[in-house]
Structure formats: structure tokens, C-alpha cells
Amino acid sequence: MSLFWPCNRHAQLLFSLSLLSTSSAFALDPSQNRQEELRNMLKHDCGSCHGLTLKGGLGPSLLAQDLVNKPDDYLLETIQNGRQGTAMPPWKPFITEQETRWFIQTLLR
Amino acid sequence: MIKHSFSCSPFSKVPLLLSLIFSQIGCTELRGTGDLGVIIEREPAAIQLINTSTNKSLSRITELGDLSHASIVYSRDARYAFIFGRDGGLTKIDLLQNKITQRIIQAGNSIGGAISQDGELIAVSNYTPGGVKIFSSDTLELIADIPALYGDNQLSKVVGLVDAPDQKFIFSLFDAGEIWVANLKNPTQVKIEKFKNIGKQPYDALLSPDGRYYIAGLFGDRGLALLDLWSPEQGVKRILPDYGKNDEKMPVYKMPHLEGWAMAGNLMFIPAVGQHEVLVVDQNTWQLVKRIPVIGQPVFVMARPDGRQIWVNFAFPDNAQVQVIDAKELQIVKSLTPGKAVLHMEFTPRGKNVWISARDDNQVIIYDTSSFKEISRLPANKPSGIFFSSRAHKMGL
Numbered sequence: 001m002s003l004f005w006p007c008n009r010h011a012q013l014l015f016s017l018s019l020l021s022t023s024s025a026f027a028l029d030p031s032q033n034r035q036e037e038l039r040n041m042l043k044h045d046c047g048s049c050h051g052l053t054l055k056g057g058l059g060p061s062l063l064a065q066d067l068v069n070k071p072d073d074y075l076l077e078t079i080q081n082g083r084q085g086t087a088m089p090p091w092k093p094f095i096t097e098q099e100t101r102w103f104i105q106t107l108l109r
Numbered sequence: 110m111i112k113h114s115f116s117c118s119p120f121s122k123v124p125l126l127l128s129l130i131f132s133q134i135g136c137t138e139l140r141g142t143g144d145l146g147v148i149i150e151r152e153p154a155a156i157q158l159i160n161t162s163t164n165k166s167l168s169r170i171t172e173l174g175d176l177s178h179a180s181i182v183y184s185r186d187a188r189y190a191f192i193f194g195r196d197g198g199l200t201k202i203d204l205l206q207n208k209i210t211q212r213i214i215q216a217g218n219s220i221g222g223a224i225s226q227d228g229e230l231i232a233v234s235n236y237t238p239g240g241v242k243i244f245s246s247d248t249l250e251l252i253a254d255i256p257a258l259y260g261d262n263q264l265s266k267v268v269g270l271v272d273a274p275d276q277k278f279i280f281s282l283f284d285a286g287e288i289w290v291a292n293l294k295n296p297t298q299v300k301i302e303k304f305k306n307i308g309k310q311p312y313d314a315l316l317s318p319d320g321r322y323y324i325a326g327l328f329g330d331r332g333l334a335l336l337d338l339w340s341p342e343q344g345v346k347r348i349l350p351d352y353g354k355n356d357e358k359m360p361v362y363k364m365p366h367l368e369g370w371a372m373a374g375n376l377m378f379i380p381a382v383g384q385h386e387v388l389v390v391d392q393n394t395w396q397l398v399k400r401i402p403v404i405g406q407p408v409f410v411m412a413r414p415d416g417r418q419i420w421v422n423f424a425f426p427d428n429a430q431v432q433v434i435d436a437k438e439l440q441i442v443k444s445l446t447p448g449k450a451v452l453h454m455e456f457t458p459r460g461k462n463v464w465i466s467a468r469d470d471n472q473v474i475i476y477d478t479s480s481f482k483e484i485s486r487l488p489a490n491k492p493s494g495i496f497f498s499s500r501a502h503k504m505g506l
Contacts, residue, residue, distance in 0.1 A: 044151070044177075044450065044468060044491070045425050048363050051195055052151060052177030056218060057236060058266065058283065058312070058364065082360060087310075087328055089360030094426065 028098050035106075038099065042107050049087065058087060064109055075104045142187045142204050143458070146497035148466065148473055149179045149192075150490040156192065157489060158207055161457045161464070161497060164475055164485040168207040174198040174214070180221045180494055183501035184246060185228035190496070191246070193222040193233055201249060204498065211249045215242055223272040226504075230293055232270060232278045239264035241280055243296065252296045259285035269314025269325050269367070271505040273338060281311035281325045281334075288314075288325060288336055288345055307334040307345040315367040316505025317392075324348075326367050328382060335395065348395040349388065358383035363408055363424035368506065371412035371419050373436030378419045380407035387421055389439060399439050403432050409453065412436070413478055414460040422451045422465075431465060433481070443481050447474045455495035466492035 030038060043052055049059035060066070067075065079100050082090035095103065144162040150169075154176040158167040173179075175196035182191050189210070190202040197216035200209055218237035224230070224246060231244045243253040257265040265282035273279050278291045288307050292300040309329030316323055325334040332349040365380035372378070376398060377390045387410055389399040405427025411420050419434040428450050433443040448467025455464050462484065465474050468491050475485045500506045 040469065045362065047177055051175070051218070053175050053196070057178070057195070057220070087312075087361060087364070089362055 028102065030099050030102055034099070038095070038103055039107065042103070062108060067108055072104055075108065076100055079103070140205060142498050145204050146455070146495065147181055147190050148489050148492050149176050149494040151177050151468065151493050152491040155490065156202070158204060159487070161462070166487055170202065170207065170209060173200055178220065181496040182222055182224040183498050184224070185501055187498040187501040191222065191224065191231050193219055195219065197235065199231070199233055199244065199249060213249050215244070220268060221270055223270050223278055225272055225278070225293060226274060226276050230296065234267040234270035234280055236266040239266050241267055241270060241278065241291065243293065253299050255291060255299060255301065257282050257285065259287060268312055271314065271316040271323065273316060273323070273504065274320040279316070279323050281314050283310055283312065286311065288323065288334065290341070302341065304336060304345045308332070308347065312364050313367040318372070318504065320504045324367065326365065326382065328364070349390065349397055352388065352397060353381065353384060356384060359406065361406060361424065362426070365407060366409050368409070371410050373412065373416040376436065378410050378412065378434070380410045387419070387434060401434055401439060401441070403441065404430055404444070411454055413456055414458065418478060420454050420463060422454060445476070445481065448472055452493045453495050455497055458497065458499035464495045466495055468492060
């Protein structure tokens, strides 16, 4: 047992955490079809203001390099609820919070 | 009409027999351009040259950069198309030879363009660097640069660029809330008349077909900004200032377009921002005549060339549909579902047919406008804008 199971508490914790995050990633990732829809949405619907290549248009650039200083929670809030005083609308009716997290991690980072 | 001679370039040195063969397949064939047009394909970026008499695609031209939100104007002989790409690309296409004649990258991020009254100047409106650049339509050489400077040395994004009578270009400054009229009679000495405080965030504009009125839609304010070019001394007026005052504005998932002045008699039809409505305005009084309920937020509201029908497409998520308003009854007479993500509509020159792009179905669908029957369809890769050469002779398009 000890050969296969980390005995150090710290390592054990890390190991279980990694198990947790791997399994949760599987559980929370959108289906393949939905992922395609979301990619298409980013390019063409977000893209109608932010540009198909995401380098910006009426809305700001969404390129990874331009979002480094924007925390995940800020992006999540912006996508879900829009930004008052700008043209950014809330996308909550069309994309769940979990999908939005996947969207940020996979498509915007 | 253009006649190609034997000297048409690639074949000038091939033996006589070969040139005779080539001449049979097109070199000496006489062809007009009045029934030609261009479909923009967003991804992979390309254009298709099409024929609206045969409803056929003639060729595809690739390597045109980022064509999202691309638009086109035509030379006054309707032989050349000028394509304005999102990435600042400006490309001149020869419709008769199916090829690129010139291509430049003139800015980092651009949104549209126009051709001058005399056909000699091409103007491009840019987001980055904010401003308008003017090029020779013959050579695409830079002729004038108009930075959209405002406030504390800032550059504004420029939208709603149109050509106007007397060799003028008119455009709006999104960030500054201004309308500028640039007089290009002497291109080395551009004269600019600026109208300030016209309203917040003008997002697009249109010119009436007679070239008299320039109207900018305002995203950040109520109503629209109107400039009467016959009386510029009166300044820019706000029309429909009270429109939708008591309605909750819905979120906007795609900015409406004001291209194409939809008119029937004295009535003008415009998309309401953030509402499921088309607004009908009396052009004599600039008063609201009617609000026509539609199934989503309108994006394009376009009149058939005779003005009897007004065709409307919609923003996400209602973008599979198109509705048709009868300009006499002021109500919807037809709802169609051309396909997923309808982006644009273009009428054949006298309005018999309308071509509609359905981006996510990768199709362009052609309808007969009097029977509303589908008569043909063409495959296209994520099609967006459709532009026919009849635009060559219309102001403001």
C-alpha cells in the first residue's frame, strides 16, 4: 500500500486534490457539441463586436495577452451579467456559469 | 461593357492557336458587370463572385485577410470591387478577370468604406488608428489621412462613413459623439466641418438616397442624430428624442445597421435599438408614425428597390428568421426561416429576388420577393455580407 499511496500528508493532500480537479473537470466540461457551439459563439457572436480574430472592434480585444490582468471572476461577471454603461450585454440566458468558466479557461486564456 | 483583346496579359506570348482557344473560353467574350456581385465568406476568409441572372457562383478568391464585417463598394464603371476587411485590408478586385488587382493593409482595425462622387477616391473608416484614410481608386495610393482627434489628443473609432454630393465624405466618431463632413474637392487640402455633441456613441449612420440627410443612430442616447446637408448651418438635430423613454431597454446582442435607407413615400423604416420593433418615421415631420412589433431585435431593415416591401433580419438569438413588412399596410406580411444565423440580405437591382446569407448553415438562399418562394441556394463558407454591383450607382452605399 505504502508503495502506491503517498504517505506524506502534504503529498496526500495534493494527490487527492489533483484527483478531485481531474474528475471535476470531466464532470463540468461541456459536451463536445456544446464546446463547438461555444467556440462558434465566441468567433461569430462575440466576434461581431470584438472581431472574429478577437483583436477588438467596437468592443475591446479579447486576446489572451490583453486579458492577463483580468481575473477569472471579473470575466465571469462580465460575460454573465454584462457591463453597465457599455454595449456589453449579459450572456446569462445563453451560457451557464459552469460553461462560462470552461469558456474562460479554454478559449480566453 | 468591356471587350478583352488578345493582349489580355497571361496569354500575350502564347502561340496563336492557343490564344484562339483561350479566346473561346472568355478572353474575347463580351460581358457586362451589371448582374455581378460578391458574397463575403467569413471563414475561411474569401469572396465568391456571383451572377444574379444565372444565380451561379463564378469563382472564389482567397487570401484576403480577416473578412469579418467586411463590406464593399464598386467603381463607377462597376468593374472593380473594393473590399474593406476588418484587419485594415483594402483590396481591389477585377470582376471581369476574377482576380485581385491591388491589395494593401492600410490600418490595424477597420470597419467600412465609401467611394467618392467622382469615383476617384476611396475612403476607409478605421477603429485603429481611429480616423479616415483616403486612397486613389486607381492605384490605392494614400491621398489624405484624417485622424479622428478629439478631447485630450485622443483618437475616436470612426463609424457610419458615407459618400455625399459635392465630393464629400461624412462620418461619425463613436467615442467623441461627433459628425464630421470632409470636403475632398481638393484632396491635398481637405476641409472638415465638425458637428459636436451630437449624442453619445453613434454606432452607424445612413444617407438618404437623394443625398440630403445624414442620420446617425445613437447607442448611448435616445433617438437619432439628423444632419440636413441642404441646411448644415442649422446643425445636427435630435429626432425621436422621446422614443422608448418608458420602455426597458433590452440587452443588445448585435448592433443594428443603418445601411440602406428603407423608404416608402415619406416613410422611413429604422431598426429600434434594444427593442423588438421597427420604427416608422414621417420624413416631413420626423415624427414617429408607428412602432411595428417584430420577433426580435432588428439588425438590417432594408427596402426592396421599389419600396413596397421592407425586409428585416434579427440579432442573436432570433437570427434564424426574416420578416417582411408591407409598406402600405405597415404590418408584417411574411415570416421566413432561411437558416441559422441570417446575417445579410441584398436585393437584385430591380428587386425581383433577394439573396440572404445564413452563416451557420453555410448557405446563401435566394427568394423570389413576390411569391416568397425559395428559388435557389448556393453553398458558401460562413457567408456574411452580399453586395451587388448595382451599388456602383447609388449614393451612400
